[in-house]
Amino acid sequence: MKELEAIASQEVDWLGYTFDNILRAFLNTSFHHQLSVAAWRLPNQQTQHVILDTSEVISSTDWQLEELSPGFVASPFINADEESPYVRADIYYQSGKQQCQTASNAAQTAKIYSSLQQQLRQNKSAQIHTVPLNNSFFSAEPAKFSDIVANAVKAIEQGDFKKVVPSRNKLVSLPDNFDSARTFQQLCDAYPAAFVSLFSISGVGTWMGASPEILVSTYRQEQRRVFRTIALAGTQPLQGKDPLRSAAWRQKEIEEQAMVSRYIINCFKKIRLREFDEDGPKTTAAGNLLHLRTDFTVDMEATNFPELGSVMLRLLHPTSAVCGMPKEPSLEFIQQHEGYDRSFFSGFLGPVNMQDETHLFVNLRCMQLLGQQAILYAGAGVTIDSEPHREWEETEMKMRTIQKLMIDND
Incomplete structure (x- = not known):
């Protein structure tokens, strides 16, 4: 070899x-x-x-x-x-x-x-694998998404679930000079704190993004094997001179993030894992947005749990940050009301066992490339305090994270 x-x-x-x-x-x-x-x-x-x-x-x-x-x-x-x-x-x-x-x-x-x-x-422009476009997938109208949010709030008021994360997508044109390799580099430069990824598979298609959300990581740290995941929720635009310190969060975002944290802790309880470190919630920046984040880490050797990464992956996905809570009724609501196939959006992706490390991230802030077009995706966490127009604006902010790089692809 x-x-x-x-x-x-x-x-x-x-x-x-x-x-x-x-x-x-x-x-x-x-x-x-x-x-x-x-x-x-x-x-x-x-x-x-x-x-x-x-x-x-x-x-x-x-x-x-x-x-x-x-x-x-x-x-x-x-x-x-x-x-x-x-x-x-x-x-x-x-x-x-x-x-x-x-x-x-x-x-x-x-x-x-x-x-x-x-x-x-x-050094010719990058060619990628694409799949046929299905126009029935798109749900970009503000009124339609607002209706979904309003129906979600009603379902929460009726006690069907506590939180749900409806999403939407939209089809955009790419500039004539768009090049996926150059855009990957631009994402790396623009979003140093995100996981930047691109995959292209024949018959599956090509996806690219810059995700802020760790789903499962396992790696060595100071001679010990560590498991890590995070609870990330709540969104507002990054603005002001010192946004990390000056950010003020509404009760809606605080409770939304707390639900994600409780979901992770409940997963630990299911496997009787009580020894974990919890750090947060803290305000964190992801591109032009702010979120609330809590980090959870586990010493896999001290807990004698070498397969913790696989076990937690099955418990966590899809997380309450992209689906809802409880998982089953919120997922049922999404499938009944969203009106399109999310495909790899809000799935997970990342390197496995590369140099003895695994890092899987929720596939957020992403786009599916279709030659001279791309599909953008974004979701918004809906709780009992949600307002439809605000949730629409949140999805718009998230899509702009990726879309603004397409405007100037020189």
């Missing part, structure tokens, strides 16, 4: 190329050979990553994280069978290290590396 890696790494000259050049080469190679590709940048880190799955069939996996080979998983919002598209890290590039790990199929590896080198030299 080491000999193969040494031979393959000599076949591609990575030096002198920026990450967006390299990502563009990975995307074009994926498109021409009908392969799967994923790229990401973790919050508050500089390192960028891109992987290519050299198998010629779409890989999928269940949610038993601890048993997976290194790769990138993407799950839709509704996923009853827990089977999710999986991009294996057959070829892996990490910015700043000019190195790759490769699959054991030498012939396939040589072919793909030859394609990557050719694409690097040409």
